[in-house]
Amino acid sequence: MTENSKRNTESFGLKRRTFLKQSSVGALALASLTEASQARWRGVMDGVLSQAPKAKRVIHLCMAGGPSHLETFDHKPKLRELDGKPFPDSFTKGQQLAQLQNAVLKARGPFCRFARHGKSGQEISDLFPHIATIADEICIVRSLHTEQINHDPAHAFMNAGSIIKGRPSMGSWLLYGLGAETEELPGYVVMVSHSGRNGQPVSARQWSSGFLPSKFQGIQFQSRGDAVHYVGNPEGVCQSVQRDVVDEVRRMNGLLAEEKLDPEIATRIAQYEMAFRMQASVPELTDMTSEPQSVLDDYGVEKPGDGTFASNCLLARRMAERGVRFIQLYHRGWDHHGEIEKFMPISAGSTDRASAALVKDLKQRGMLDDTLVIWGGEFGRTPMGQGSGRDHHINAFSIWMAGGGVKGGLTWGSTDELGYKFLADGEEMHVHDLHATMLHLFGIDHKKLTYRYQGRDFRLTDVHGNIVRGIVT
Secondary structure, three states, X not given: OOHHHHHHXXXXXXXXXXXXXXXXXXXXXXXXXXXXXXXXXHHHHHHHEOOOXXXXXXXXXXXXXXXXXXXXXXXXXXXXXXXXXXXXXXXXXXXXXXXXXXXXXXXXXXXXXXXXXXXOOEEEEOOOOOHHHHOOOXXXXXXXXXXXXXXXXXXXXHHHOXXXXXXXXXXXXXXXXXXXXXOOOOOEEEEEEEOOOOOOOOOHHHHOOOOOOHHHXXXXXXXXXXXXXXXXXXXXXXXXXXXXXXXXXXXXXXXXHHHOOOHHHHHHHHHHHHHHHHHHHHHHHHOOOOOOHHHHHHHOOOOOOEOOHHHHHHHHHHHHHOOOOEEEEEEEOOOOOXXXXXXXXXXXXXXXXXXXXXXXXXXXXXXXXXXXXXXXXXXXXXXXXXXXXXXXXXXXXXXXXXXXXXXXXEEEOOEXXXXXXEOOOOOOEEHHHHHHHHXXXXXXXXXXXXXXXXXXXEOOOOOOOOOOHHHEO
């Protein structure tokens, strides 16, 4: 044996003995890291909880593209009267417009009809006959307004309260504040569907954890095929071998944790464990053979797992039952700059039945009281026409909420007679107010849910936000 070979062999032997000796130490280090992480999370919990929570989970039905409030939940008879006539300058002078800037503005009346529904008499357009049947369960907000007039930044503002990249989404903030209720599935799951036209892309930054530890990141499930890529083991690798690999990686990460105080190491350990558990939990979650045909029919599911919004809604209910904290369903296809009369009924028809079925299903199962359902887009649409459609609009738009401590059968807020701007009548709601109210429903003081980053304490609502107590039970 050469001198170099001898040195290499001795070195290998020393490293091997050191590894074996330190494996138990690494496990202790890992346990210490996990305990410290849990202690910090308990500290976060103790610091931000201000009251008993009304909600335990969120299902956010994101109508990506900006549904027109004037054809959904905000009836404006005066706008119908002005259809095709010059839009009054007094409304738009000095106001921010999108593609209609410097254009000749003409009023565009709603192309659909409205009627009152339920004991509450809430006005809902005839494009949503199924949502009309849950009028007494939902709170319609007509006075929501935002600050961003283009899709991606408007989505970011709706999700994170900021357009600056690297800010955590509201789902990540909620998971950071309360933790997950399941160890078998991610605490924050996202799914995407599409119908109609103009399916604006939705970037993954919308469910980013930003500067929060990456374990609070939203995880996108695929709407078709396997919900999670590579969820099964490779050929020839059995479950016991996979368990051994995960355990070995866990021990090695424990050694690394002993050397470095890095929260991402704890995340890496947790994600390996989560991935292992998901090999069993995800196939069980997505297997809808146990769902009665009547339930499939209620949602409008023709084939489970077919990528439709209806299938995703049913899957969202199954996730909620299994402890997923925050579920976002994006449905693309609401960007109606043109041919709104042709394509908005397609978007509405693809989402109406399942949205209503989800609320009814949750109520029937006793889950609606602690599940907050939010339906809406990133902004609204102009009361002025843009060819055969409507442009982006930030001064007023409509959403609805149900369950989770929100009053049903209530219309909150108003807009002017043409639906151009919210009225400052004490019932207005900014996106920051929506976030503050959502956190309040979970028992969280939005001013105290903070994370120190780059020398500053950040929060979801930044330095803004008021709880809209009038919609809370």
